[in-house]
Amino acid sequence: MKKLEFVLIGLIVFASGCYKHNEPRVHLRDEVGSDTAGSNIVTRPVKYAFSALIGEGIEITNAVTRRSDAGFLELYVNGRNASYNTRRFRYKVEWLDADGIMIETKTSVWLPMSAMGKSPFTIKAVAPRPQAVDFRMDTRKWE
């Protein structure tokens, strides 16, 4: 009898871990899509605990800049929240001119950002001066 229970639990764990949908641009959250190893009621606590144990958090994939039609530098920072919990943080973008000097602007303030668990996110920022050619970005915990 115990063997049967073990087999059933094993099946649930493996079956939930196997599911993958083919469209990476669509994110199905818990209780929307089919169970995965991270969302299955049996395996979820283990996955969450492991994620917290190894300290998963925000990861930055890349930062893209482009010049808008209006002549301002636009910044798109793409990232992913690797943890299972929503991560709230603040970020500040500072703009640099061709000499690498920081441009003083009222827009360089700490702004709030939130990324849901296991989800991608994008931060967009626009330089308020045409002289901006580069940027630096800082983050901090949402107090």
Next chain:
Amino acid sequence: MKAKVLFLIAAVCFLAAGCAQETTMIDTRNDEGKAVMALDYRDFDMAASKMVQSMLGSGALKKQDGGRYVVATGRIINDTTQRIDTDQLMVKIETEILNSGQAVMTSAIGSGSDELLHDTRELRDSEEFDQETVAKRQTLIAPELTISGKIFQRNIRYDRNRQQIEYYFQLKLSDVKSGLRFWQDETLIGKRGSNRSVSWE
């Protein structure tokens, strides 16, 4: 006995002095202070930053034939329960519009007008002033664009002990000649806190 009482009074005074809250300067660049239910400078900084980025990023201030637009600040309505000087928001936005190099603000008309511009024109008949230095007629430049907007709040009972306050910052940029709206945006700042907190300071 007397010495004991004196000692006790001195000890109480000493302890009480230690309890007084000392005044500290706010680190406005990296303020880690707690959020408050009312609007504070961080909310205005955030709203202004988002609005400026949205406005400049939209390209609404880029003049087709080159040159710079002349922009006047219109009425910014404060429809909150707080006594807000709307310049707290608008000065930041006006500064960034000016520094962007795409537009100039006018002080001749609107809520940001300078009375002295008109007062100095009344010196035209004065014999005390060199008339060559007095501004001539038809020298003021009319605005091409106006910025106006509104700040309002909604108070919502969240649960028995907490309330939710939503602050909406709305701005719009309109063309004076055609009346067409070139840009508009809204920034929402939401706060949840104790029912005992007040937001009408």
